[in-house]
Amino acid sequence: MFPRIVYESFRRQARRKLLAGIAITLGVAVATAMIAVATDIGDKINRELRSYGANLVVTPQEDTLDVEVGGINLKPPSDGAFLNEADLPRIRGTFWHHNIVGFSPMLPVTVKLGHGSDAKDVTLLGTYFNKVLSFGKDDFTTGVRITHPWWKVSCGDGKESPNCAWPADDSQNVLLGERLATKLSQKPGDTIEVSGRQLTISGILSTGAAEDDQIVAPLAVAQQILGKPGAVRRVYVSALTKPPDALSVRDPKTMTPEVYDRWYCSPYVESIAYQLQEVIPHSHAEQIRQVAQNEGTVLSRIKGLMLLITFAALFASALAVSAAMATAIYERRVEVGLMKALGAGNLAVSAIFFAEALLLAIVGGIAGFSAGALLARQIGRSIFNSQISIEPVLFPIIIAIAVFVTFAGSAAAIRRAVKFDPVFALRGDG
Amino acid sequence: MSTVGTLQTPKQVANRRALAPHTSMFGRMLLRAAVLRRRRAASALLAMIVAAAVATAMMNLYVDVQAKLRTEFRNYGANVVIVAKDGQSLPADALAEVESVLGAKTLAVPFSYAVARTKDGQSVVVVGTDFARARQLNHWWKVSHWPGAPNEALIGMRAATVVNPKAGPNRRPFELTFEGKTIQLAPAGMLQTGAGEDSRIYLDQAEFQGWTGVAPSTIEVAANGTAGEVEASIRQLAQLLPAADIRPVRQIMEGEANVLNKTRATLYASATLVVLTSALCVLATLIGWVFDRRRDFAIMKALGASERLVNGFFAAEAAALGVVGAIVGFFIGICVAAWIGRVNFHAPVVPRFSVFPYVLAGSVAVALISAILPIVLLRRVQPAIILRGE
Helix, strand or coil: HHHHHHHHHHHCCCHHHHHHHHHHHHHHHHHHHHHHHHHHHHHHHHHHHHHHCCEEEEEEEECCCECCCCCCCCCCCCCCCCHHHHHHHHHHHCCCCEEEEEEEEEEEEEEECCCCCCCCEEEEECCCEEEEECCCCCEEECHHHHHHHCCECCCCCCEEEECCCCCCCCCCEEEEEEHHHHHCCCCCCCCEEEEEEEEEEEEECCCHHHHCCCCEEHHHHHHHHCCCCHHHHEEEECCEEECCCCCCCCHHHHHCHHHHHHHCCCHHHHHHHHHHHHHHHCEEEEECCCHHHHHHHHHHHHHHHHHHHHHHHHHHHHHHHHHHHHHHHHCHEEEEHHHCCCCHHHHHHHHHHHHHHHHHHHHHHHHHHHHHHHHHHHHHHHHCCCCCCCCCCCCHHHHHHHHHHHHHHHHHHHHHHHHCCCHHHHHHHC | CCCCCCCCCCHHHHHHHCCEEEHHHHCCCCCHHHHCHHHHHHHHHHHHHHHHHHHHHCCCCCCCHHHHHHHHHHCCCCEEEEEEEHHCCCCCCCCHHHHHHHHHCCEEEEEEEEEEEEECCCCCEEEEECCHHHHHHHEEECEEECCCCEEEEEECCCCCHHHHHCCCHHHHHHHEEEECEEEEEEEEEEECCCCCCHHEEEEEHHHHHHHHHHCCCCEEEECCHHHHHHHHHHHHHHCCCCEECCCCCCCHHHHHHHHHHHHHHHHHHHHHHHHHHHHHHHHHHHHHHHHHHHHHHHHHHHCCHHHHHHHHHHHHHHHHHHHHHHHHHHHHHHHHHHHHCCCCCCCCCCCCCHHHHHHHHHHHHHHHHHHHHHHHHHHHHCCCHCCCCC
């Protein structure tokens, strides 16, 4: 009898059930999408924060002092120690290599432009633009186009055009900083003579920093000019990191083995620096505090905000579901009156309603979960250009929440419906 | 439930009616409808209030959070740099002028550079600055101890090896020479940033200028506000200081714009979802409420009320509900937004009364839709059928 009543209720009152079901589906969809977005937002914003550039710098251990004012290096070019370019692909071999978004080696060389008495000292900076490297079987691209996303190449008038492009890493083409280009009145396509070499200008670089007064060339060109093949002055590394906490700032030398393992296996900026020093011989890796130290606050603010909004969304959708359920049950007092007049107990009547609510919650929950997953994906795609993945473990949790909210929303209405005198209900006094 | 309340004799009823103030039938109907079905009316009102509160909180946050995040982003330091052209110095009053143009809230820090030699002939870059301002601008500088006493210097981590090669970072005084003039300095503390600052020695501007005679050549500015406002500041500065290059720090500005845009878009999507859900909640509750009262509707029609009067009655009721809900919800929403601001940003969200018209219009619109929808459905039904209880 019991299953038949429930079944018939769904068959005969399909429209009403559909309304309650839609409310549950929408509520669950919004809740799912919001939970998915809130759990993934940290990761997404962390990636966006990489647009601030590298947060780690690797220098030679025996490095001497930089004597540099306003982007002009005042130190003799051959002075100081270098890293070996051949060691760089090993950055991909660190424990947290998945967190390393990219790296760019830098080799500044002071060169003379012009002849005789007009000769001027200019810094030529060798780097990777978009270089393909391989480590083991793994091919990857890296360079300033990844680590320095604010570097823009144009034709000098701010416009981008196919004639003005990033140089290839194996070419003899260079970029000219925009202020230097104005000073020399050179434009893309021209050649400049640097240390007896003819270099073609492939574009004008704008960075808003010291590079605007420099020549930026492929690393190999800078090494040839310096006469030191394989030499790299410093390497900028852009890595996804975990905000600092009490553990991150501790000195690894004073840690117990268990704490050390936990520290080593967390993507703190400190532990990634430590691992970079391990793979690159004779190097010293340090966080760039301007970038690294501020990431944590911005990240935690945005995460906290999304968490609070998710609570608001959960609250609103719970309320919507309970309102819909309460309305649906309130409309069926006559039915309750009839059942009770025929001798049904309060328990039996409640059981029917709860069974219906359970069914609705499960069906609406499944539909809502799928809709919410689609919604989250859409949000991820349109805002972050990447997937927002939904953890499968979320599914049972969402269904449980849907059932709980539906029950909670129905409970008060069911109690009132059951308490209502069947005589009044059947007379139609409502 | 019958519309008759407590039992009264006809005479009592007549007395009460005679004494009652003469309000219009329409107004009385509205009032009695709210009083007699307190419970249902209250639940409809509650839904309305919650929805209005959530919508208010979301709109307030959406507007205010961007400003809040911008202040967070100022921790990244200067976004505008003023550099004197061709290695010259800036005019002596440049800093004061920059501050007077940009207002007191903007932070401007002067820097002057010179290359000095240590006792054993090593070159090192010495920078003169205003320590109090630099400390405010560059939160990420890790400094063991800020200089306070005269002739105290802040030593970059790597510069320390040059000025005190044997002793390491201890407090042994050292000498620097610039164009034949020698100065005795005491190291106050170590500076660590992971960038160029590590190779430099920082001095107080007055002491630096007294020693080298070099005036500031660079002013770093942390300009507040939106990208447009920062650009306006740059234009203002360019007019003020024609002899200098005003450069936006693209790394900082573009990073900020990127993160802020993504956050704003996410916030917008979430706020829309939340507001839609709460509107749905109101719709569900109100439709149920009105539908439930189809008997009132039928009685009114059976007693000869015109279509217009019935529609007007339900519409007025819904509008009243929307207005009350919007007002109460608006104030609750402002409190919620302020609370979120305090918890998350440690600064309250300023209430924005400009969103009130939107909340009010939205609430009334949703209430009207949910009142009119069932009425339209019921219009075709004969009153007799409703009254028979079918």
